[in-house]
Each structure stands twice: as C-alpha cells, then as structure tokens.
Amino acid sequence: MRNLLSIADLTNDEIEHIFELADSAPKLGADNPATGQIMATLFYEPSTRTRLSFESAMHRLGGAVITCPDMKASSAAKGESLADTAKVVSSYADVLVVRHYWDGAVQAMAEHADVPVINAGDGSREHPTQTLCDLYTLRKEKGEIRGLTVVVCGDLKNGRTIHSLVFALARFGANVVTLAANGMELPQYVLERLEREYGYSLAPVASDDLTGVVTETDALYLTPKQPHQLALFTQLDAAMQTRLSTMVSGLRYDAFYMTRKQKERMKEGTTGGSYPTIGPKFLKEERFKDTVVMHPLPRVDELSPEVDKDRRGIYFKQAAYGVPVRMALLKFLFEQRDAKKTTAKKNANSYESPERLGPQCTNGNCVTVTEPRSTRRRFDLLSGGPSGALLLACSYCNHRFRVQFVGNVRSKHYCGYDIALADTVKDWFKKKELAIFDSIKEAEELGYEPYKSGPQRIIMDESEIQNALREMSQEILRDCQDPDRLLILGIRTKGSYLAQRVAAELEVDQKRRIEVGEIDIYGSADEIRRISSAYEDSPPISLKDREITLVDDVIYTGRTVKSALSIIFKAGRPQSVRLAVLIDRGHREVPVKPTYVGKHIPSSERERVRVKLREAERDEKDKVVIYSLISPAEARAERVG
Ligand code: NCD
Numbered sequence: 001m002r003n004l005l006s007i008a009d010l011t012n013d014e015i016e017h018i019f020e021l022a023d024s025a026p027k028l029g030a031d032n033p034a035t036g037q038i039m040a041t042l043f044y045e046p047s048t049r050t051r052l053s054f055e056s057a058m059h060r061l062g063g064a065v066i067t068c069p070d071m072k073a074s075s076a077a078k079g080e081s082l083a084d085t086a087k088v089v090s091s092y093a094d095v096l097v098v099r100h101y102w103d104g105a106v107q108a109m110a111e112h113a114d115v116p117v118i119n120a121g122d123g124s125r126e127h128p129t130q131t132l133c134d135l136y137t138l139r140k141e142k143g144e145i146r147g148l149t150v151v152v153c154g155d156l157k158n159g160r161t162i163h164s165l166v167f168a169l170a171r172f173g174a175n176v177v178t179l180a181a182n183g184m185e186l187p188q189y190v191l192e193r194l195e196r197e198y199g200y201s202l203a204p205v206a207s208d209d210l211t212g213v214v215t216e217t218d219a220l221y222l223t224p225k226q227p228h229q230l231a232l233f234t235q236l237d238a239a240m241q242t243r244l245s246t247m248v249s250g251l252r253y254d255a256f257y258m259t260r261k262q263k264e265r266m267k268e269g270t271t272g273g274s275y276p277t278i279g280p281k282f283l284k285e286e287r288f289k290d291t292v293v294m295h296p297l298p299r300v301d302e303l304s305p306e307v308d309k310d311r312r313g314i315y316f317k318q319a320a321y322g323v324p325v326r327m328a329l330l331k332f333l334f335e336q337r338d339a340k341k342t343t344a345k346k347n348a349n350s351y352e353s354p355e356r357l358g359p360q361c362t363n364g365n366c367v368t369v370t371e372p373r374s375t376r377r378r379f380d381l382l383s384g385g386p387s388g389a390l391l392l393a394c395s396y397c398n399h400r401f402r403v404q405f406v407g408n409v410r411s412k413h414y415c416g417y418d419i420a421l422a423d424t425v426k427d428w429f430k431k432k433e434l435a436i437f438d439s440i441k442e443a444e445e446l447g448y449e450p451y452k453s454g455p456q457r458i459i460m461d462e463s464e465i466q467n468a469l470r471e472m473s474q475e476i477l478r479d480c481q482d483p484d485r486l487l488i489l490g491i492r493t494k495g496s497y498l499a500q501r502v503a504a505e506l507e508v509d510q511k512r513r514i515e516v517g518e519i520d521i522y523g524s525a526d527e528i529r530r531i532s533s534a535y536e537d538s539p540p541i542s543l544k545d546r547e548i549t550l551v552d553d554v555i556y557t558g559r560t561v562k563s564a565l566s567i568i569f570k571a572g573r574p575q576s577v578r579l580a581v582l583i584d585r586g587h588r589e590v591p592v593k594p595t596y597v598g599k600h601i602p603s604s605e606r607e608r609v610r611v612k613l614r615e616a617e618r619d620e621k622d623k624v625v626i627y628s629l630i631s632p633a634e635a636r637a638e639r640v641g
Contacts, residue, residue: 082109150165405436459609583598
C-alpha cells in the first residue's frame with residue numbers, strides 16, 4: 001500500500017508521470033476512475049486550498065468524499081488516539097487525507113490505517129502535495145526544473161511547504177537561494193539532509209544583489225556538486241567573499257517563492273521583527289523581468305497588490321493547479337494500489353531499541369513525544385556526525401540528535417559513546433545487540449553496568465586552564481578591530497562555559513559588557529541563542545558585521561566546528577569568525593585551523609581527552625584528563641580472565 005507522507009516517497013519519474021496525468025486532467029475526469037471510491041479528509045488544522053482542492057479532485061474523478069468539518073468536534077476531543085482514529089476511518093474510506101499540527105502525526109496515522117494516507121501538511125515538517133503543485137507550476141512556466149534558480153523567502157524555519165520544496169528542487173537539480181526572515185532560517189537538519197542525500201553544499205553570500213529588493217537579511221546559495229568549502233575557513237577573506245558575490249550576481253533568478261510567517265508555530269512573544277516583502281521595487285528591476293513570484297497561500301502582507309496585477313505574480317494559477325495535480329495524484333495512488341505493488345524500501349539504517357526504554361526524540365512537537373501511544377521510537381542511525389558523533393534521526397519528524405550512551409544487550413554493559421567505538425557499535429547494530437540510552441539513569445534502570453576505562457592522567461590543572469583562558473582572551477583583544485563588535489559564541493555545552501569565562505576575562509579588561517551566546521549544533525529550536533535568561537526578551541543575537549570568536553573545549557575531527565560555522569553563516573554575515581579551543585588534539589577530517597589554542601595534545605583515536613569544568617561536574621576542580629578507552633571486547637576478556 002502506497003502512502004504519500006514525504007516528497008521523498010515519490011521518485012522523480014513518478015512525479016513526472018503524475019504531471020503528465022495532470023496535463024490531461026479533463027480527460028482523467030471523464031473516465032470517472034474513482035467511481036465507488038470514498039476519500040476521507042481529516043484536517044486538525046485550518047485549510048482552504050488543500051482541503052477543497054482535494055475534495056474537488058475526488059469529485060471530478062467520480063468519487064465521493066466524507067469529512068469531519070471540525071476535528072475538535074470529533075472523538076479526538078474525547079481523547080481518542082491518532083492510531084484509533086486512523087484504524088476506524090480506514091473502514092469508512094479508501095484513502096485518507098490528513099493535516100495535523102504535530103510533526104510526524106500523519107505518518108503515525110498511516111502506520112495504523114489500512115488504506116493509503118496522504119499528508120496534507122504535518123506540523124512544520126512537510127507538505128508534499130503542495131510541492132507537487134509548486135513543481136508543476138514551475139514546469140508549466142519555465143519548461144524544466146533542472147538548472148532553475150529558485151529563491152525561497154520568508155519563514156524557512158517553520159514553513160513545511162519550504163522543506164518539501166527544497167528537497168524536491170535539489171532532486172531535480174535546481175539551485176536554491178534562501179532569503180530568510182531574521183531567525184527563521186532553514187533548520188540545520190534540513191540543510192544536513194540536503195548535504196547528505198543530495199550532495200548540496202551551502203555558500204553564504206553577502207548578496208546586496210538580492211537583499212536590496214526584498215529584505216535586510218543575507219542570502220545563502222545552495223547548489224549541487226560545487227564544493228564551496230567556504231564554511232571551512234574561519235577567517236572570511238575578502239577575495240572569497242567577492243568570488244561568491246560575483247557567482248551570485250551572475251545568476252538568473254527564475255522564481256521567488258514567498259511564504260507567510262507561521263505565527264501559529266512560534267512561541268508567544270517571538271513573532272516580532274521585520275519580514276521580507278515583494279512589491280513595486282522588485283517589479284521594476286530589469287534583472288527580475290522574467291522572475292515569477294510564487295506563494296503557497298494564504299498570504300498576509302508579504303506580497304503587495306501590484307504583484308497581483310503583474311504577469312509574474314502566478315500564485316493564483318499555482319493554487320488553481322491544485323485540482324488537476326491532486327486528481328493526478330489520486331489516480332496514481334489508485335493505480336498503484338490496484339497493481340498491488342509494494343515499493344516499501346527496506347531501510348538498512350533503521351533503529352529501534354531492543355530494550356523497553358529507548359532514546360527519545362528531542363523535538364517537543366514530534367508525535368513520538370506528544371502521543372507516544374500511537375508511535376514507536378524508531379530512528380535512522382547516522383554515523384559521521386560532528387566530532388565523529390553517532391546521530392539518530394527520528395523516523396517521524398527527521399530531527400536529529402546525538403547518541404549519548406550505548407550498551408550491549410547481551411553483556412548488559414554500557415558506556416558513553418565515543419568515536420573509538422564506531423566499529424564496535426556498527427557490529428552490535430548489525431547483530432541487533434545495540435541498546436541506546438539518553439542517560440546513565442536509564443541504562444542502570446534496565447540493569448546495565450558501566451564498562452571500565454583505563455587510568456586517567458591529568459594534562460592540565462585548574463591554574464593552567466585559567467592561564468590559558470586569560471592568554472586567549474588577550475590574543476582575542478589584540479586581534480579585534482572594534483571591541484563593540486565582538487561576540488563570543490560557545491559551542492554547547494562545554495564551549496558555552498568556556499565562552500562565558502573568556503567573556504568575563506574580557507569584561508574585566510575592557511570594563512564593559514561583552515556579548516556572549518551559544519550555538520547548539522543539535523538544537524531543534526533556536527540554534528544560536530543568548531546564554532543568560534536575563535536576556536530572554538531581547539531580540540535574537542545579530543551576527544551582521546560582528547567579529548565572532550567561536551569557543552569550544554576540544555578540537556579533533558573539526559566537524560563540530562564545521563557545523564557551527566554553517567549555522568553562523570546561515571544566520572548572518574559576520575565580519576570575521578575566529579576559533580578558540582582549549583585543547584587541540586591534532587588530526588583533522590576537515591581543514592579548520594583554530595586561531596587560539598590553550599594547549600596542543602596530539603592523541604590517538606583510542607585515547608579520550610576530557611575537559612572537566614566546575615560548572616558541569618559536582619565537587620570537581622577544573623582539569624583536563626586523558627585516558628585510554630578499553631574496548632568493550634577487552635573489558636569482557638578481562639572480566640572473564
Ligand atoms: C500552507 C500550509 O498550510 O502549510 N498552505 C497551503 O497548504 N496552501 C502554507 C501556510 O499555511 O502558510
């Protein structure tokens with residue numbers, strides 16, 4: 001049975017096939033292919049276009065529609081689970097069209113339904129049928145999608161139409177330029193997936209070219225197979241900046257895709273700030289003379305009325321294509337069902353804990369968190385994250401987070417995950433012996449005991465650490481052109497503590513406040529934020545033209561820094577970014593060079609360097625220790641012996 005939950009559920013060929021069907025929609029209807037079929041529309045969130053165009057499409061195919069006019073008036077209000085609703089409604093209809101405010105909710109329902117389920121928008125995750133309409137519109141207007149450059153604007157963080165669209169554009173080989181409203185950039189998990197699955201790389205461009213007409217924010221250029229490597233330079237040099245700007249100013253912009261601010265998905269009090277708009281200025285620019293303006297609608301005030309009257313404003317046409325495209329999609333899904341083809345791909349990386357408790361998704365709006373009873377804690381296991389981290393990506397919402405503790409189901413031992421365990425863990429995973437825990441408490445509750453490690457050696461004590469931080473602070477000041485622009489950003493969590501200490505040193509020296517913030521490279525919400533709660537109501541930290549010093553405790557592979565840089569460049573164009581680390585372990589997978597180093601400690605993969613800080617460890621003084629990891633196999637041999 002075929003569902004449509006994500007745009008990734010359709011191949012490019014299938015999408016082309018659906019478009020061909022849509023091209024002959026009047027004929028499709030004449031054959032009444034849906035006679036005797038019933039579609040149920042379950043919308044837990046408001047909708048005009050999506051719902052009505054689905055219902056219209058079904059009627060035009062000769063089928064019938066049942067609906068619940070208001071899900072608040074359904075059994076959901078009495079506490080019925082998504083699983084039960086899906087099961088029950090499956091026996092009344094042949095296809096379900098569902099919209100829900102939780103990320104992954106439609107997938108949860110699909111797992112319990114006995115008929116195909118179509119995602120009509122889930123939380124801020126995806127909206128694949130809108131993307132079909134968007135691609136169809138682009139294809140109609142521009143002939144082909146490959147090679148087009150599409151500028152996506154507005155709320156790229158919460159806009160689900162955007163997430164499905166950028167994946168699809170990447171697959172069809174289009175270039176994507178992002179112009180986000182401040183603080184509403186594409187989420188890092190979306191960018192990482194673009195990189196991992198489609199080989200897209202991202203280049204920050206100080207593109208006055210675009211920002212002049214639309215907004216104050218900077219642009220990012222996402223493009224296939226052109227390694228920009230910019231994210232690897234900690235010092236933005238002028239030549240590189242010029243090269244990128246030239247690259248972008250030579251671009252032909254084929255479409256602007258505008259979106260509304262998704263207020264309903266934002267925390268209260270965070271909806272302020274300027275928002276990009278398209279108006280007369282855009283229309284007058286010669287270089288946009290063939291640039292169409294699209295919008296999934298509803299709009300609020302992002303598009304001025306002048307655009308409606310211009311031939312380039314094609315959003316009403318885009319909405320009208322909703323019917324033929326959805327007719328084609330339904331016809332396609334019915335064909336698939338009748339052909340009884342099962343195309344469900346077996347995912348080799350799929351992980352579910354063999355234990356009763358398992359890791360939990362960190363996205364608070366994920367259906368696995370909001371309604372665990374209708375879901376299973378299922379993930380994709382991804383290796384090779386920053387610092388060689390092992391990552392889990394939630395199968396429902398795609399947010400990813402880092403594995404903290406791993407254990408072996410047979411030996412019932414656990415330990416903190418470390419890059420040196422990569423092969424062992426791969427082996428356990430293959431044998432289905434891998435347990436993953438969020439905390440030591442969880443592991444111990446399940447009866448796991450810790451693996452042992454070798455003896456520890458102190459390589460930096462409290463005063464050495466303090467001296468190193470003081471020295472680094474002085475160097476930071478020496479290199480800084482304007483202390484007013486200085487921003488100290490720590491990489492969460494130990495980097496944040498160190499960043500605050502560096503800022504404190506600087507404040508004593510400068511007798512003024514130094515702005516300090518943190519970057520959460522695994523965050524599912526704001527990735528760059530202020531540390532102190534005293535600033536909760538302040539606007540987001542501005543990175544524009546700042547002199548940033550990024551702070552972390554240890555640098556090894558360099559991938560953590562690479563992720564942090566990509567988050568920084570996504571959020572704004574700083575004047576410079578320098579890197580301060582307490583320990584440089586040598587060995588690099590990506591060419592990042594720290595500007596300031598407390599101590600060089602070349603060490604091997606089997607060794608573990610740990611920075612212990614009083615902010616994090618109870619009853620401990622600051623120190624840096626080194627120890628060898630005893631492989632779980634050795635530990636076992638030792639116990640037996
Ligand atoms: C969008 C949605 O609901 O995600 N609208 C739509 O389906 N046409 C976009 C929005 O609500 O802004």
